[in-house]
Amino acid sequence: MTHVLIVEDEVNLAKEISNYLIDFNYKCTIAHTYNNALKILAENEFTILLLDLKLPDGNGLQLIQYLKKKKITSGIIVLSANDELDMRIQALDAGADDFLTKPFHLSELNARLKSLIRRNFHKGNTEIAYNEIKIDIDKKQVLINDIELVLTAKEFKLLLYFISNTGKVITKEAIGYSIWRSNSDMDVSNEIIYTHVKNLRKKLIVAGCKDYIKSIYGVGYKFDD
Amino acid sequence: MKLVYKTILINTIVSISILFIGEWSLYIFLRQKIEKETKEHLEKECHYVKEELEEGTNIYAFGNNVGDDVEIEEINTLKYNQPLIDDVVLKEEYEEDEKEAEMFTSKRIVFDVIQKEKMYRVSIYKTTDDEEDITKNLFVILVLSGILMLLVLVTANVFVYNKLFSPVYKLIQEIKKFSIQKQLKIIPPTTTTKEFAELGNIISSMSKKNIEDYVLMKEFTENMAHEIQTPIAVISSKIEQCMQDKHLTETQSQLLGDANKALNKLFNLNKGLSLLSKLDNKQYTSNQPIKINALIKERLSYFSDFIEDKNIAVSENYNSDITVNMDVSLAETLLDNIFKNAIKHNFENGKISIVTEPNAIIISNTGDEPTVTIEQFFSRFYSKNINESLGLGLSIIKKIIDYYHFKITYIYINGFHQITIQF
Known part of the structure; x- marks a missing residue:
């Protein structure tokens, strides 16, 4: 099981991150202070650290240096x-390994977390599977029932973002940020998101995939069985 | 006009006036004195002549006795029973050449006397030329010495006042150099003049206070922008979690969606304002040469979906390869905001044209005719449509342009909004 240490002084934020991640079978531990984090780190091993830089009793950068020193x-x-x-x-x-600016979407954090785990701990095996869908991230290849489906970038x-957050409602804002905004800073119109999701959905269905993408009225989408 | 010269000028004008009035009065006073003396002298002589005549002295004997020029003539009728004193102009007597004879004024007393039943008219002359000459010479000497004194005074004043006011000039230089961003307080000039020392100290402490306030304000803005992120992050995570509830009704879902949208707007607004405040505080110093053409191509590629979505035709003409010294993130923000605007306020099937010229880029796009003036165009929060995102984009563009002392011009021509940036 993946063990995540959340070092964040804002109790409410730490709690919601933890709640979101627990649904994806992560084990979460929360540390609200620098010294608390040091204590926990001395006794436990973690796959991932989510680290706030500004802690009441110390700087997150020092904690990174500490981790590197302790190998x-x-x-x-x-x-x-x-x-x-x-x-x-x-x-x-x-x-x-990664840097996420507050405020962030929990779905974005989850996607980044999964991507980091794949990079760090599953070297050479960058394939994800979800029922009949297989994705090879390195090759940027998608197979539906072992038949290749050609998708745009x-x-x-x-698709990757959806599969990283299966079962969760994903807001249009989160999709907009993840796919477009992080680069263009453009207010992503609903139409653009709608068009792209519609195209993806159509391609998946045509390829014989079950219709996993559900529209949640006024909010966004959900990728679910 | 410099304070020193103004002071000296006023001083000089006052001195000249006093000198002129004083010397003129002296001159007039002396002349009157001389005239009075002369008159008295003549009256005395008239009195003497009359007395002598009564005692029987021969009238023609006075010619030599009186000492001044005396003219005696026999007359038939008495006219001057009372002696009359007047001025007469005479010609010099001893000059042979008539033309060269000088004219001179003389005082004369005329009176008629009777002796041995004969009537005589006696005129006694007394020249005042010598006295007048002395007066005139005195006047000239006084004027000359006055002018000399003034010259010395002015020269001395220039020197003294310059020295006296030097603390003020030093202070002005200090104030000119003062920059709140560099946070260097004004150093008061050393002076023994109480008022200047006080002025220097007041201005110095004012500058100190300004710097302190500025730092406080800067910290406040920065902290504010920074601190607001965490609560936004908390709200955002709460909303996102709330949305996961499987029992949500469609209405509740919609409410959460709207709240999330508004929160996103708040976040963007905060980001924009924080950028503007950082620009105001001149916090971007890591400049490096940036190839504008390459950057345009790169940034534009991120907008491809939005361009496609509106089916906008983009034409790019790179006529010049421009390299500009800028902070990378600011250069990106500048171009992004220009592209964002060009796309957002464009028509479906509209056009965007990007042209680079030596030292300038010209970006034009089709769009509705502007309803505001150019000044309003770049002002904070201007937005064509209140429902669209807040119009910080244009003021960010303007701020970055001002930050690097570039020049931006905007015109609406032939249906195109055209922005030109000169580096």
Whole structure:
């Protein structure tokens, strides 16, 4: 089982992250302070650390340095309210694997977390399967019942995002951010998301896939059995 | 005009006036004195002549006795029973050449006397030329020495006042150099003049207070923008979790969706304002040469879906390869905001044209005719449609342009909104 340590002083946020991740069979531990995190780290091993940089009694960067010094191989995703390029570079230089700016969508965090786990712990095996769907992330290949389905780059990203968050309602804003916004900062219109989801859905159904993508009125979508 | 010269000018004008009035009065006073003296002298002589005549002295004997020029003539009728004093102009007597003879004024007393039943008219002359010459010379000397004194005074004043006011000039230089961003407080000039020392100290402490306030304000804005992120993150996570509830009705779902949308707007607004405040605080210093053409191509590629969605035709003409020294993230933000605008306010099947010229990029797009002035166009929160995202984009563009002292011009021409940026 994947064990995640959430180092976040904002109790409410830590709780919701934990609640979201537990549904994906992660074991979550929460530390609200720097010293608390140090104590927990001394006694437990974690696959992933979700780390807030600004803690009441210390700096998250120091914690990264501590982990590197102790040769602890946990993957690190920094959660920071500071989106300065400088801060990002500092965190990544110190040894963080990913950087997510607050506020973030839980579905986005989950997708990043899964991607990090795949990169760090399943080297050479980057395949994901969901019933009749098989995805090879390195090759950017999708197989439906072992027959290749050709998707555009955006559709591929979209499918991956859905499969990372199966069973969860995903907001249009989250999809917009993950697929477009992170680069263009454009307000993604509902039409664009709708068009892309519609195209993906059609392609999947035509390829003989079950219709997993459900529209949730006024909110977004859900990929579910 | 410099304070020093203004002071000296006023001083000089006052000095000249006093000098002129004083010297002129002296001159007038002296002349009147001389005239009075002369008159008295003549009256005395008239009195003397009359006395002598009564004692029987021969009238023609006075010519030599009186000492001044005396003219005696016999007359038939008495006219001047009372002696009359007047001025007469005479010609110099001893000059042979008539033309060269100088004219000079003389005072004259005329009176008629009777002796041995004969009537005589006596005129006694007394020249005042010598006295007048002295007065005139005195006047000239006074004026000359006055001018000399003024010259010395002005020169001394220039020197003294410049030295006296030097703390003020030093202070002005200090104030000119003052920059709130560099956070260097104004150093008061050292001076023994009480008022200047006080002025320097007041301005210095004012600058200190300004810097402190500025730092506080900056910290507040930064902290505010920063601190607001966490509660937004909490609300966002709560909404997202809430949405997972399988028993949600469609209405509840819709409510959550709307709340999420509004929250997203708040987040974007905060991000924009935080960027603007960082620009105001000049916090971008890591400049590096940026190839604009390559960056345009890169940034534009991220917008391909939005361009396709509206079926916009994009034409790119790279006539010049521009390299600009900028912060990378600001350069990206600048281009992104321009593209965002060009797409957002474009028509379906519209057009976007990107042209690079030496030192300039020109980006134009089709769109509705603007309803506001150019000044409003770049102002904060201007948005064509209130339902669209808040119009921070244009003011961010303007701020970045100002930050690097570039020039931006906007015109609406032939159905195109055209933005030109000159680097």
